[in-house]
Amino acid sequence: MAVFEARTTLPCSQREAFDFLLRPANVALISPPQLGLHFLEAPEIVVPGSRLRFRIQGFGQVREGEHEITRVVEHSQVTERQVVGLFKSWVHDHLFETNSQGETVIIDQIDFESPGGILGLLVTKDRVLDQLEEAFDHRHSRLLKLLKK
Numbered sequence: 123m124a125v126f127e128a129r130t131t132l133p134c135s136q137r138e139a140f141d142f143l144l145r146p147a148n149v150a151l152i153s154p155p156q157l158g159l160h161f162l163e164a165p166e167i168v169v170p171g172s173r174l175r176f177r178i179q180g181f182g183q184v185r186e187g188e189h190e191i192t193r194v195v196e197h198s199q200v201t202e203r204q205v206v207g208l209f210k211s212w213v214h215d216h217l218f219e220t221n222s223q224g225e226t227v228i229i230d231q232i233d234f235e236s237p238g239g240i241l242g243l244l245v246t247k248d249r250v251l252d253q254l255e256e257a258f259d260h261r262h263s264r265l266l267k268l269l270k271k
Contacts, residue, residue, distance in 0.1 A: 123211070124247040126232040126254045130262035131225050134269040136218050139226040140197045142269060143216060144168050152264035154257050158184065170194050173205070180208070180253065181245050189214075208245065210235035228265070230258060 132139055142148050146164035153159040156179065163175040172191040177184060187207035194200050197218060204212035217229040232254065236245050 123233050123235050124251065126230075126234070126251055128230045128254070128258040128262070129227060130258075130265060131221065131227050132265055132269050133225055135224075136220045136226045137197050139228060139265075139269060140200075140218050142265075143228075144194075144200065146174055152261045152268070154260040157257065162186070168194065168200065174202070181249070208237055208241075210237055 144167045146161050146168065147166075150159050150161060158177070158179040160177045161174060162177060163173065165172050168174070168191045170191055170193060174189045174191070175186065176188070177186050179185075185208055188205045189202045189207075189212075190205050192201045192203050199218065200216040202214050202216075212232065212234045215229075215231040217231065219227045219229070221227050234250065236242050236247055236250060
């Protein structure tokens, strides 16, 4: 398994950041345009057991996937896991903390296993990590613009 971690600090309350990211429409809003993230089915606000069906572009192909929200701890954690998708496994923890300045720190931790077979030759751990780095840089930039006080 490979692990990716990204952190960003936002000048807003932990509750505001958490509530913003519980909405799939907002997640699509902050995603890089080149990913073409489009939710096919998603609730307005996620809760444990919610399923998110989506279309996304990556590694030169448009694919559909489905994630399930497996855990929600009010204002501090959301965990999602891939049910249908490209990877052998994918678990994404969204963690929320407040720092000593009263700002929100969002920590994204993703544990994944690249696909096997021929596809695994293209979708390598290093390529996935590079794409995640770029995507989260964009995401954090958008969050800073949208959630500033």
